[in-house]
Amino acid sequence: MLLYIHIPFCDSKCSYCAFNSYVDKFHLKSSYMQALYKQLSFELDRFEATDNSIETVFIGGGTPSTVSPKLYEPIFDLIRPYLTQDAEITSEANPNSATREWQQGMKDLGVNRLSFGVQSFNAAKLKLLNRAHTPQMAKEAITHAREIGFENISLDLIYATLGDTKELLENDLREAFSLPINHLSAYALTIEEGTAFETKPQMAKEHLDLTQWIFQNIQEHRFEQYEISNFGSYRSKHNLGYWKYKDYIGAGAGAVGKKDNERFYPSCDIECYINNPIKMRVETLSEEDARLEKIFLGFRSCIGVSKEVLSDEEKVRASVLIDEKKLLLREGVLYNPDYLLADELALFLTS
Numbered sequence: 001m002l003l004y005i006h007i008p009f010c011d012s013k014c015s016y017c018a019f020n021s022y023v024d025k026f027h028l029k030s031s032y033m034q035a036l037y038k039q040l041s042f043e044l045d046r047f048e049a050t051d052n053s054i055e056t057v058f059i060g061g062g063t064p065s066t067v068s069p070k071l072y073e074p075i076f077d078l079i080r081p082y083l084t085q086d087a088e089i090t091s092e093a094n095p096n097s098a099t100r101e102w103q104q105g106m107k108d109l110g111v112n113r114l115s116f117g118v119q120s121f122n123a124a125k126l127k128l129l130n131r132a133h134t135p136q137m138a139k140e141a142i143t144h145a146r147e148i149g150f151e152n153i154s155l156d157l158i159y160a161t162l163g164d165t166k167e168l169l170e171n172d173l174r175e176a177f178s179l180p181i182n183h184l185s186a187y188a189l190t191i192e193e194g195t196a197f198e199t200k201p202q203m204a205k206e207h208l209d210l211t212q213w214i215f216q217n218i219q220e221h222r223f224e225q226y227e228i229s230n231f232g233s234y235r236s237k238h239n240l241g242y243w244k245y246k247d248y249i250g251a252g253a254g255a256v257g258k259k260d261n262e263r264f265y266p267s268c269d270i271e272c273y274i275n276n277p278i279k280m281r282v283e284t285l286s287e288e289d290a291r292l293e294k295i296f297l298g299f300r301s302c303i304g305v306s307k308e309v310l311s312d313e314e315k316v317r318a319s320v321l322i323d324e325k326k327l328l329l330r331e332g333v334l335y336n337p338d339y340l341l342a343d344e345l346a347l348f349l350t351s
């Protein structure tokens with residue numbers, strides 16, 4: 001199984017971001033981490049975790065680097081016995097708060113992969129996105145990570161924003177590839193409800209030719225695309241786990257967990273979460289919902305969709321797509337060669 005831990009604190013709110021995070025609740029950090037401990041103890045029981053059962057851990061946010069390694073220590077002591085020997089343990093990190101000391105502290109706890117939110121190496125674009133760091137800070141943080149001994153380093157970029165030009169994106173990719181990374185996530189800007197960009201839909205501007213050019217440029221650097229937004233010479237085991245439909249514990253305010261066909265939603269409100277971290281909404285997915293999810297996830301990623309998952313009618317439609325080379329069939333699994341068409345293919349098959 002997988003483990004996701006959510007840290008809902010940020011130094012500032014980025015204009016595009018709808019993830020659950022607070023910029024004014026830093027005084028709750030310590031009680032939040034204690035609540036996380038309580039929820040995790042409960043979940044390890046509920047998920048019947050045994051030695052060697054947690055394959056990956058992902059600490060995401062919000063901004064995990066706003067919390068000191070000392071506060072993570074009890075959590076690591078709690079989960080350590082359940083981790084597989086080669087567990088991938090990733091933490092997200094923001095360039096302005098992931099100091100050398102923070103990175104070293106997290107490494108000492110067992111974190112073996114860092115994922116930096118960079119978004120761009122263009123100072124004006126960072127300002128537009130309301131990021132709390134400069135391009136130089138991002139470069140330094142990633143250089144430190146390598147010096148400290150992290151071998152698995154990823155960075156996030158955002159494209160398809162108003163004002164993006166080929167030159168700007170070319171420079172972002174050149175800077176990214178000059179750093180010691182083996183994974184890159186490139187996200188097209190989406191306008192989310194409740195964000196500063198909600199009233200400025202013009203901020204998102206996707207040009208298909210530019211998107212295709214970005215995908216190609218990244219792959220020319222031998223970073224294989226293994227999902228619509230993810231590329232690397234290393235593939236994140238945690239990401240792959242989600243797309244393989246593995247079970248995951250979701251700990252923290254606004255996290256989501258999944259066990260078989262059940263979803264668990266702890267409170268998003270940080271105070272409610274701290275008061276009762278094991279109170280959560282439970283949603284039961286029907287077999288059909290779960291089946292559809294597997295199809296959508298499979299076509300969006302390198303995991304593909306086992307033919308067994310499809311109904312007879314869907315198998316007929318799939319053979320049309322195979323004939324048109326829009327799907328590839330290998331050893332009973334259907335693969336999508338163009339992730340930009342993923343949802344279209346899934347809808348065609350299932351409707």
Ligand SMILES: C[S@@+](CC[C@H](N)C(=O)[O-])C[C@H]1O[C@@H](n2cnc3c(N)ncnc32)[C@H](O)[C@@H]1O
Nearest residue numbers: 016017061062063092094117156187188189190
């Ligand atoms: C969960 S966020 C947190 C990462 C970290 N706090 C940071 O900002 O660096 C992970 C990534 O999602 C991407 N992201 C978040 N909101 C987005 C949006 N509306 N459109 C496109 N990408 C988005 C950003 O690239 C971000 O780095």
Ligand code: SF4
Nearest residue numbers: 010013014017061062
């Ligand atoms: S993108 Fe990261 S730093 Fe910015 S608000 Fe979202 S979680 Fe916080």
